[in-house]
Amino acid sequence: MADVVREIERKYEAADGARLDGVPELGGLPGVASVVDKEPFELDATYYDTEDQRLARGHVTLRRRMGGHDSGWHLKLPADPKDPGVRDEVHAPMADELPASLAALVRSRLRGEPLLPVMRLRQRRTVRELRGEDGITLAEVGVDEVRAERYGPGGGTAEWTEIEAELGQGQDPVLLDAIDVRLRGAGLSRSSAPSKLRRALDETAPKAEKKAEKKGKKQRGKKGAPEPVPTAADVVMAYVRAQVTAIVELDPAVRRDVEDSVHRMRVATRRLRSAFRSYGAVLDRDVTRPVGEELKWLAAELGVDRDREVLTARLAERLAEVPRPLRLGPVSGRLRTFSHARRTGSRRHLLSVLDGARYLELLTTLDGLAAHPPLREKTAAKPPEEVIRKAVRRDYDRLAAHIGEALAAPPGDSRDLAVHEARKCAKRARYAAEAARPAFGRDAKLFASRMTELQELLGDHQDSVVARLALKDLAGQAHAAGEPSFTYGLAFGREREIAAEREAALPGLWAAITRDAASFP
Known part of the structure; x- marks a missing residue:
């Protein structure tokens, strides 16, 4: 049986080695009655995709993760084309093979192509919960210390620290805006990568792939280059x-x-x-x-x-x-x-x-x-x-x-x-x-x-x-x-x-x- 939750989150860049005490004070935000620090915990996830990264190109992530309160298989699907931070996360229990309920949800993208392990992400997460008067969690702000290891030939490793603010289920997104003001005021900025996997793929890509991407960006960014005239076919x-x-x-x-x-x-x-x-x-x-x-x-x-x-x-x-x-x-x-x-x-x-x-x-x-x-x-x-x-x-x-x-x-x-x-x-x-x-x-x-x-x-x-x-x-x-x-x-x-x-x-x-x-x- 698979469960679905709506995930609304925002990611922020943080300096290497940052800890939760580097996050500004979060008390006094609208509706927040208390702020509770949780004990750090470890997560270990393997991400799967096709050889040509069909899931990643469609902003879909599929992982098998151990640790935390929701060990098992997780599939994240875009839920709002205007906001990459809003996704539907479908959970299935831990199993050696991809559960049939999740396999069906990626069939339109895979179409018979085999799934391969493409990335391993290990992270140490420290969370601060923002709770309302009734003790319900309104949002979580956490520091993730991430190490990425890319599978396959030419793959590298990468390490970084990021801060993630995630809205509690059914809560008002206005709270995320208030958190955003606090975090930006402390010198943090929104992450340029929509997800950990996307950042890991970019930072661990083989040298030849990085070189080609850099060359492409340089060509696209040339000053004075004439804009192509659109055609009927375009x-x-x-x-x-x-x-x-x-x-x-x-x-x-x-x-x-x-x-x-x-x-x-x-x-x-x-x-x-x-x-x-x-x-x-x-x-x-x-x-x-x-x-x-x-x-x-x-x-x-x-x-x-x-x-x-x-x-x-x-x-x-x-x-x-x-x-x-x-x-x-x-x-x-x-x-x-x-x-x-x-x-x-x-x-x-x-x-x-x-x-x-x-x-x-x-x-x-x-x-x-x-x-x-x-x-x-x-x-x-x-x-x-x-x-x-x-x-x-x-x-x-x-x-x-x-x-x-x-x-x-x-x-x-x-x-x-x-x-x-x-x-x-x-x-x-x-x-x-x-x-x-x-x-x-x-x-x-x-x-x-x-x-x-x-x-x-x-x-x-x-x-x-x-x-x-x-x-x-x-x-x-x-x-x-x-x-x-x-x-x-x-x-x-x-x-x-x-x-x-x-x-x-x-x-x-x-x-x-x-x-x-x-x-x-």
């Missing part, structure tokens, strides 16, 4: 790589059933597939088309539970709006039965998909495509202003045609279908504009925002169509069971009103979007 591939990274990084969250992770991963697959279609002038469609089909498959697998949950929530909301005297029969029970009947054991099925060869092969294909994109050289090398604007405009024109069909269609199935097609086009135009932001800045951002507004309106209309079909089904089931179906009819009528309201709002919104589109795309 803009498109930045967006593509961001979506590939999102899919891989969200994999552990989906496996852990983190809230909204399935939806976010599904959106990343859709964005990626949409980029392939919108920017066919930059990326060879003969190469991206089959990849797009695999992304469509993955999105469908991810959407099984999501679509059911969204529909059930909408039906529950609509039925709850019916006045209680008019809710006839076992409405809530009927909805539960309806929802459970649509379950397919999809949670277990989704995990089997993520462990399957087809999915892992898709991730490998995406990595290859990101590293070696199938560029259409003549177009890809052009300035983004020329190629990107044309692509967004093409998507917008396609959307305009479908909006025209929706506005002209008579009420009923034909209009519902036209609105649904327009919604899909709005989503594609939105994603194309998102990719265009590095080239067009605020204009692309505003256009994408408009597309989001339109997509939400059209999406609510489509959700109403689906809800009405489900309510009709519920009414039929209730009737067959000898239950009143009156309540479902009332909810059906309200959904029809909502669809009509969205249809009535569409012309005005589209007129505003058309005016804005005079400047972009």
Whole structure:
């Protein structure tokens, strides 16, 4: 069994040989009632990664550590892309081999590559606990005296001392800001390395690797060197790589059933597939088309539970709006039965998909495509202003045609279908504009925002169509069971009103979007 804790910490540089008495007085900080010095203790950890450091490149650390209160296997995963100090730490009991629960969480990155011991970190830790009035630990500030030993040929050793401030579970991060002021006031500075492992890898790297890195930094830092002119390929591939990274990084969250992770991963697959279609002038469609089909498959697998949950929530909301005297029969029970009947054991099925060869092969294909994109050289090398604007405009024109069909269609199935097609086009135009932001800045951002507004309106209309079909089904089931179906009819009528309201709002919104589109795309 694995346990998960949210780790929020900050690291500071300290002079070699520093002890805890070198840390400034920490009493009097907001909410701190007492400061308790703990006895020093030893930690001994072996860190694992692939030969090409796939985990480290993804800001993931995996270690087997002895000592302290939490001996065992620890996996640290990024939890906030804006703050490397916020990570989810997954613990598993001590074992000789990597526990299956942790192995699953790194599968999207490893994809069959063997794990090797890459670093041994031994440290002496001295901790000072900051406690509240109730004796609860609000934060810990500790001094770590670290010795790193790199495994493998050419590996070296390194020693350093650092100070680490870690927030207690569920505590207010404002306390870390107050600690930060104290530590900086004492002449300490935030560590340049996001983790001990990263610092150890940098300081123990073979001489040839250090030399190459130093040369690269020198080249990048040359004064007067002209900035490379971005191309259409640069803009498109930045967006593509961001979506590939999102899919891989969200994999552990989906496996852990983190809230909204399935939806976010599904959106990343859709964005990626949409980029392939919108920017066919930059990326060879003969190469991206089959990849797009695999992304469509993955999105469908991810959407099984999501679509059911969204529909059930909408039906529950609509039925709850019916006045209680008019809710006839076992409405809530009927909805539960309806929802459970649509379950397919999809949670277990989704995990089997993520462990399957087809999915892992898709991730490998995406990595290859990101590293070696199938560029259409003549177009890809052009300035983004020329190629990107044309692509967004093409998507917008396609959307305009479908909006025209929706506005002209008579009420009923034909209009519902036209609105649904327009919604899909709005989503594609939105994603194309998102990719265009590095080239067009605020204009692309505003256009994408408009597309989001339109997509939400059209999406609510489509959700109403689906809800009405489900309510009709519920009414039929209730009737067959000898239950009143009156309540479902009332909810059906309200959904029809909502669809009509969205249809009535569409012309005005589209007129505003058309005016804005005079400047972009």
